[in-house]
Amino acid sequence: MNALNKLLTSAAIGLAVGVTSFSAMAETPANMLVIANRIDDVTTVDPAESFEFAGSDISRNVYNRLVNLDPMDLAAGYKPDLAESWDVSEDGKTITFTMREGVKFHSGNPVRAEDAAFSLQRAVILNKTPAFILTQFGFTPENATETIRADDNKLIITTDKKYATSFVLNCLTSTIGGIVDKETVMANEVDGDMGNTWLKTNSAGSGPYILSGWKPNESVTLTSNPDYYGGAPAMERVIVRHVIESASQRLLLERGDIDIARNLNPEDIAGVLSADGVKVEDELKGRLMYLALNQKNPVLAKPEVRQAFKYLVDYEGMKNSFLKGQYTIHQNFLPATYLGASDENPFSYNIEKAKELLAAAGVEGLEVEIGVREAQERIEIGQSFQNAAAQAGIKVNITVGTAKQILARYRSRDIDVYLGAWGPDYPDPQTNAGTFAYNPDNSDAANATGLLAWRTGWDAGGLTEKVEAAVTEGDREKRVQMYLDIQKEFREISPFVVMFQQIEQSAMRDNVTNWSTGQAVTSAAYWQVTK
Amino acid sequence: MALIEDNNQRRPSRAPLSEQVWPFLKATLLTLGSIAVTLLGLLFITFTIGRVMPIDPVLAIVGERASQSTYDAVYYQLGLDKPLIVQFLYYLWDVLHLDFGTSLLNARPVSEDIVRVFPATLELATIGIFFGVVLGVPLGVLAAVRKGSWIDQIARVVALVGYSMPIFWLGLMGLLVFYGILGWVGGPGRVGIFYVDVVPNVTGLILVDSLLDGNWDVFKNAFSHIILPASLLGYYSLAYVSRMTRSFMLEQLSSEYITTARVKGMSEWDVVWKHAFKNIRVQLITVIALSYANLLEGSVLTEIIFSWPGIGSYITTALLSADMNAVLGGTVVVGLIFILLNIFSDLLYKVFDPRAK
DSSP states (O other): OOHHHHHHHHHHHHHHHHHOOOSSOOOOOTTEEEEEEOOTTOOOOOTTTOOSHHHHHHHHHHOOOSEEEOTTOGGGOEEESSEEEEEEOTTSOEEEEEEOTTOBOTTSOBOOHHHHHHHHHHHHHHTOGGGHHHHTTTOOTTTHHHHEEEETTEEEEEOSSOOOHHHHHHHHTSGGGOOOOHHHHHHTOOTTOTTHHHHHHOOOOOSSEEEEEEETTTEEEEEEOTTOTTOOOSOSEEEEEEOOOHHHHHHHHHHTSOSEEOOOOHHHHHHHTTSTTEEEEEEEEEEEEEEEEOTTSTTTTSHHHHHHHHTSOOHHHHHTTTTTTTEEEOOSSSOTTSTTOOOOOOOOOOHHHHHHHHHHTTOOSOEEEEEEESOHHHHHHHHHHHHHHHHTTOEEEEEEEOHHHHHHHHHTTOOSEEEEEEOOSSSSTHHHHHHHSOOSOOSGGGOOTTOHHHHTTOOOTHHHHHHHHHHHOOOHHHHHHHHHHHHHHHHHHOSEEEEEEEEEEEEEETTOBSOBOOTTTSOOBOTTOBO | OHHHHHHHHHSOOOOOHHHHHHHHHHHHHHHHHHHHHHHHHHHHHHHHHHHHSSOOHHHHHHOTTOOHHHHHHHHHHTTTTSOHHHHHHHHHHHHHTTOOOBOTTTOSBHHHHHHHHHHHHHHHHHHHHHHHHHHHHHHHHHHHHTTTSHHHHHHHHHHHHHHHSOHHHHHHHHIIIIIIISOOSOOSSSSOGGGTTOSOOSSSOHHHHHHHTTOHHHHHHHHHHHHHHHHHHHHHHHHHHHHHHHHHHHHHHTSHHHHHHHHTTOOHHIIIIIIIHHHHHHHHHHHHHHHHHHHHTOOHHHHHHTTOOOHHHHHHHHHHTTOHHHHHHHHHHHHHHHHHHHHHHHHHHHHHOGGGO
8 A cells, every 4th residue: 555545544544533433332352352463474383493473472372481571570581480490500501490390281281391301402403493592502403312301300401601591591581492292292293393293383382371273364362271370361362363454453443343453553553542442552672773884895894984874864853754653763782671781872863973974084975875675664764864875975876675685685795785674583682792793704705694793794803702701691780781881882883873673552442451562572471461 | 660761861960979079079178278288387487487586485484594504405495406497397296286385484285275265265256246247237238228317427437436446445444434433344354253263164155154054143243244345346346347238238239130129119128138138148258257257366455454364365475475385376276267267158158159159
């Protein structure tokens, strides 16, 4: 739908709502939560494989982990879940978890340390996309049964070297840390797949909800687990309906046929704010928008030029116009709400300052190409940057293309400037520090396409060692300070212009309380929701 | 003996059996051959476009942060390293075994997905074309018979609006008025949340399944959800069918045989319906069949606005996600529908037009 259509639709809906009250308002039952969301990214619900947003939402509510994040107190970090407590060995390499007694899987089987060991070993052996979250600790398909083992009621994991305990435990709160019912899963094993095919569409967890139905691109139905160790959830049934169109979500919400709409566009958010019985809640998410300046371009590699680009972004202008309500200004690689996140945003839109810096670098008549993937908000950011740069005498040529075209050039270090979006993989600062500020080998031969610093051709210098040190720091407070220091240096010297952090706006009926989409660190939780 | 001779004399001379069967066999084989060639062409073109277009199925699976080794592993696993023609032959062999492969994204067999989504489109399109034909044909006939009258003007405006109004806009406005404000119809989705999975899935057509199950409540709820999108699609068919009917009828009404019929004192009803209309049936069949085929292809925008899990939105989602197995499977099914409807309308030609026999 083009912008005019959107505007006209919103205006018409707004006008009609303004002059007419909805007739015969429907209302969902008090013990049922109905959510409209885009769920076409769900490809599997196996926790060893799931790596998408909507899939992670399902997993978070169906599977317990050893340690977990409390949706009512996300700032507190990980808390005991299936592991009641844990001890760390003196050398910092072995963590022994003591399992909670009396917890049962949905099948009725007891949750044992053996199940926990099997779940983590399975994730390592299957080696699906998110497996790196565990294998970064030295677990391999070959050594998994020795490094991850059960001993009576204890689960013992041994890493290849000392890591910060908070790093290991944060990783275990992610989707891949979900504990599955070994007996049920292995009963459904086909051709040695450790139940992977079966678990793609079925669940075998112990969490507050049981997956009772998933129709791709249609709906997900969860039923409450009456035996959940934390107490049966208030919402006995949760239905997530796949509704793509924002205006359709809005109508469903205003009619009372759904409780929560998760994908309203800014026009519809503005519209529902004036509707009776509807409220909007904002949560910061992990997605960052950034510019990466290729250091293989000798002009862009000049420190003053890198600095100048940071003054050529109209942060406030974009935030208050086409990004309104959807993004906030954020100039650090750790998203707000992360351990060690910084709220320092020193750069502002300043053409004169940028000109001074360019002059100091002896740069005149610079012409650069910026690669932008074909998404509306990215194209608009690119155009805003193009206008600002023109005022400082830089000619910016925008190349719009598909992910394959643009990303392939970024991964092969073949584009001057890349306008990118990045979301963290797991709720620990290492997830972003390890890609933005870490690059042990900047040579072409290293081909470290997984690292953003390498893709940008940037030898992160001393920051690489600092990131390595932060990963092994056992003291949580010291670790926080280390990340703050890394980010301070990164802001000044890096070729990354981090600009914005995403906000998720959920519109909901005003009787819905305790809603949580999980902020930047985790996924949506339903068990604490009441109506 | 005399009787036999007599019979032989009265019996028209008949060709030997082999000569009677051969034309039929030849026609059948030609039809099947043309289906096979058309499908083969469709498969090859879609397959080639899928492989050369700038979307990356590997990236869709591994994500943008995967290492080069993971990327390469999936690349080889999908067989993308083989020559295009080899990839196509492998695919063709699977399709001949009714195996459209597995969806790259949801890991389910594509054939299962199509069996799930196609009935939703079939149900919507069938009711839509029913509205379009039942209202569009009489409207077109009336407009032609009363050419220049107020009925003709109304038919013109109805068709013009149908042609020019974006379906996206009309769908949203319909939802706003009839669902949002008046509450006369159900909202987006095939049934309300309380009726999901209530009746057993036999045909995949909720209206039919609820009747088979004798569940009147589900039927009413499903009907309240389908009525608006089906009317909307029906309206677009109506616009096309009514204009074409009017045009065909005007041509017939100006023919000499119609003047003769009137001069002979035949009633206007008989002139219009028994003579003129009878002669436009063949052309109308083509128009209706094409219209129906377009609806069965899945109206993506209608399916998006009404959250209708049909084949149109299935193929679109698959395309945007670089899920080429799903795109190819969906395209083959849509192509097959076009071909079958064409054959069906050819058969009807033979029934209605003696010259085509």
